[in-house]
Amino acid sequence: MQITRQADYAVRAVLYLARKENSERSATSTVAEEQRIPPSFLAKIISQLSIAGLLHTSRGARGGVTLAREPKDITLLEVVEAIDGPIQLNECVGNEKNCSLGNDCPLHSVWCAAQAELVKRLEATNFADLIMHPA
Numbered sequence: 001m002q003i004t005r006q007a008d009y010a011v012r013a014v015l016y017l018a019r020k021e022n023s024e025r026s027a028t029s030t031v032a033e034e035q036r037i038p039p040s041f042l043a044k045i046i047s048q049l050s051i052a053g054l055l056h057t058s059r060g061a062r063g064g065v066t067l068a069r070e071p072k073d074i075t076l077l078e079v080v081e082a083i084d085g086p087i088q089l090n091e092c093v094g095n096e097k098n099c100s101l102g103n104d105c106p107l108h109s110v111w112c113a114a115q116a117e118l119v120k121r122l123e124a125t126n127f128a129d130l131i132m133h134p135a
Contacts, residue, residue: 020066
């Protein structure tokens, strides 16, 4: 399993903004350049993160993008799911009826447990924790 490039870029953008002091606004062009994210791709990502309530955007000469909440209040899970949707290791985890083997499948409980652990870990990781670790 691998998160999408778009989710990776979103995490990098949020981490960059989390490192800014006092909710300092950043131009999207600056975020794109410093995080090596294609600007057109970043525009779409910022829009999705804004819709999810994770970023504030403003236009104009004094415009830019900032976090909508404190870094401690934004989890890695929220950012990934804002871009990629809910984490689902296998289609049967969300709905056991999607498995042709049904109740006889020995893997169902493994997929469910693995997904639960991944979600738990991402949910427990916030951006305040991440900015404490130097790059």
